[in-house]
Amino acid sequence: MTDEELAISVSGLRKSYRDNQAVAGVDLAVRRGEVFALLGPNGAGKTTTVEILEGFRQRDGGDVSVLGVDPAKAGADWRKRIGIVLQGTGEFDELKVGEVVRHFARFYPNASDPAEVIERVGLSDKANSRTHTLSGGQKRRLDVALGIVNRPELLFLDEPTTGFDPAARREFWDLIRQLSHQGTTILLTTHYLDEAEALADRVGVINRGAMVAVSTPAELGxxxxxxxxxxxxxxxxxxxxxxxxxxxxxxxxxxxxxxxxxxxxxxxxxxxxxxxxxxxxxxxxx
Amino acid sequence: MSDSGLSLALAQGGIEFKQFVRTRESLVFTLLFPVMLMLIFGSIFSDVIITPPGVSPAVTLSQYFVTGMIASGIMSTGFQNLAITIPIERDRGVLKRYRSTPMPKWIYFAGKILNVAVLALLSIVLLLAVAVAFYDITLPDTGQKWFTFAWVSVLGLTACTLCGIAFSGVAKSGRSGPAVVTPIALILQFTSGVFFEYSDLPPWMQQFAALFPLKWMCQGLRSVFLPADFAAQEVGGSYELGKVALVLGAWCVGGLVLCLLGFRWTTRRDG
Structure with missing residues (x-):
């Protein structure tokens, strides 16, 4: 597979915190247009791996290429092409949904129309609400709105539906499927196996800092x-x-x-x- | 279209300001609390004359106090405000979210600084209005005094803002911020000549306070609002404006260095 077909390519990734080897030689290849789910228990190295891919954390060793660029050296041009939905909900308290999305749209040359993005994540009737009045699911939709306002080629979703009620999760999944159909590559981390099964083309299981299996959900193990x-x-x-x-x-x-x-x-x-x-x-x- | 740096900085400042004025706690703590203190202590001190008997014009402790409160107001909008709110934003992942965009880092600080500048201006106008209305403080009557007022305020605010940003790295979490920052501000206010006359304090306390900006901000503002003759009551026998500029300037440089060394976009928990 050539580099152009891969959105993410990782080999031999290593990262330690003091004595703790959090990531011990992870290999990963995510194709363009694919939805890839990373599974693993807490402390398995999922978040560390993803944060290295997002350029938030420096690695100790290994090769990493995200959209053809090393995230450790990537700059603003690279950030324009990726979208990140962080773990946990971003809080903007007293700002209104529309204000936050419009503000983040300013950071990108190719941003979508903020009203359209708000519509896509299903928050149109909340556009004038202060963000602290949103429900958990609605806040998460706002996070996604900020993650996709720049029409990213690659979207990171870190435990996007934690704390959702079942109906909200289904709706959220539909949103992710739509994005995927429009060609966005998605790297998803999740604790929910049914979520991985519903959304992912392939899943990778990380345990103790190593990738123990990569497969389609139907064929895993x-x-x-x-x-x-x-x-x-x-x-x-x-x-x-x-x-x-x-x-x-x-x-x-x-x-x-x-x-x-x-x-x-x-x-x-x-x-x-x-x-x-x-x-x-x-x-x-x- | 992506905006230019300048308009992005202005937009960031606008967002910060909106956030601030819509948050009742910060509005009350940063802008109204100093006014309340000024009214309370100003009333208590209004009959206490601190110039030697027969010296004219006489200066009351409340007049002395209000100049210190204006300096405190400047410190509050720069130092306390940022040292408390930045760790909260860091805890909530707001900083990390900004870092995930192509927004240049300086835009974040520019937004904070613009917001602080507007708030400090509001705070000064508010405190000055109260001081003029109730405590016989007169607005500066010479260009020279206005100029001193301006540079002491700007230099003091710059030092406090940079220290506030730098100090945001010290608080481990957003929740611990106020508990760490408030005592520091209070200790400085007690030792720098806000609540008590600086020249009456024990020498060791004076020397301690002289290491920090607030003492010099107070002294600079006394030179603007108290009579020229009152300079004889100062510890150094004059308002020492040269020294004021030197110490505040040094804190600006030191604060900037600490900002560059110690600022964190993510929590320690994140690694």
Whole structure:
């Protein structure tokens, strides 16, 4: 893959804080136009990695290229091309939504019309509200508005939906999908496995400062090949069978029960199951 | 279209000012609190004559005090205001967010400085109005005095602003800001000749206060608002305007160096 096709290219990234090796040789390649989710437990090195990519933090070693530029040496021209939605909510207290977006638009030569950006993130009816009156989800939308006001080629989203109610998360996901459809490359970090599954083309799992797996959500950790679990109720007891041929198993059960199988379920491991298993194995190896 | 540096700086100053005047706490603390203090202490001190018996014109302690309060008002808008609000903004990620844009760093400081300049002007006008209305302070009657008033204020404000920005790096979190900054301001006010007559203080206290800008700002403003003869009551026997300029200038330079060395855009927690 050539450099032009990669929005982010990282190899052998290392970073220590005193004795603590936070990032120990991370490799990462994110294609242009892709939505890539970084997963990992707290303290795994996710945020450090992302902050190095965002140019907020200096690395100890390794090669990093973001939109063809080393973030450690990047200047204002590079910042014009990226958008960042930081972890946690930015607070602008007594300023109005419209004032904040208009102000940030001034920093960019190619900024979108602020009113249009506010519309896109669904805050039009809040444009004249002071930011401290917004709900958590609305504040996060404002963060995204500031992240996309410059029409970025690459958008960083650091735990964007923490603290959202389920409906707000769905709406937020739609917004991210729209951005992706318009060609924005997105690097997302999240704690929510369903979020990664809903949004990401590929996911990478970071644990103890290293990338332990990179794959599509459907194939992570051999999930698509994992055995299925067929469950049902018989003689008042919950029963299950682990099988590579669940259809067959259901057919046999159906014949045995003469039609409906009581409380029939067929499940494969969720992304969360695979993820937890992956982190668990890692710990056992230590 | 991206704006030019100058209009961006003005816009940043505008945003800062809007933010400030809409925040009731900062408005009260920075602008109204000094006025309240002036009214309270001014009333208490109004009968206390601090010139030796028979010396005319007589100067009251409240007249002495109001010049000190104007200096304190300047310190409050520059030093306390910035040393307290910048750590809060840093905690809230506002600074980091600015750093994630192509905005040149100096625009942020320019916005703060513009805001501080406007607030200091408001504070001075407000305090001066009260002083003239209630405490027999007269506005400067010569160009020379206006000039002294201007340079003492500008130099003092510059020193305090730079120290405020530099000091913002000391507070570990936004919450600890006021607890660290307020005692410093109070100690300086007590030792620099705001609440008490400087010449009455113990020498060690005088020497301590003489290391910091507030004492010299007070002294410079006394030369503007108190009679020329009152200079004989000063510790040095004169208003020492040359020394005032020298010390405040030195604090401007020192403050700038500390700003450049110690300013942080991110919290320590961030690394």
């Amino acid at each position: 051999g999930r698509h090949q994992a055995t299925a679990r067929v469950g049902w109720r018989e003689d008042g007891q919950a029963r299950f069978e682990q099988t590579d041929h669940p259809t067959d198993a259901v057919r046999r059960l159906s014949e045995r029960f003469g039609g409906e199988v009581p409380e029939l379920t067929v499940t494969r491991p969720t992304l969360e199951d695979i993820y937890l298993e992956m982190l668990g194995e890692k710990e056992e190896q230590q």
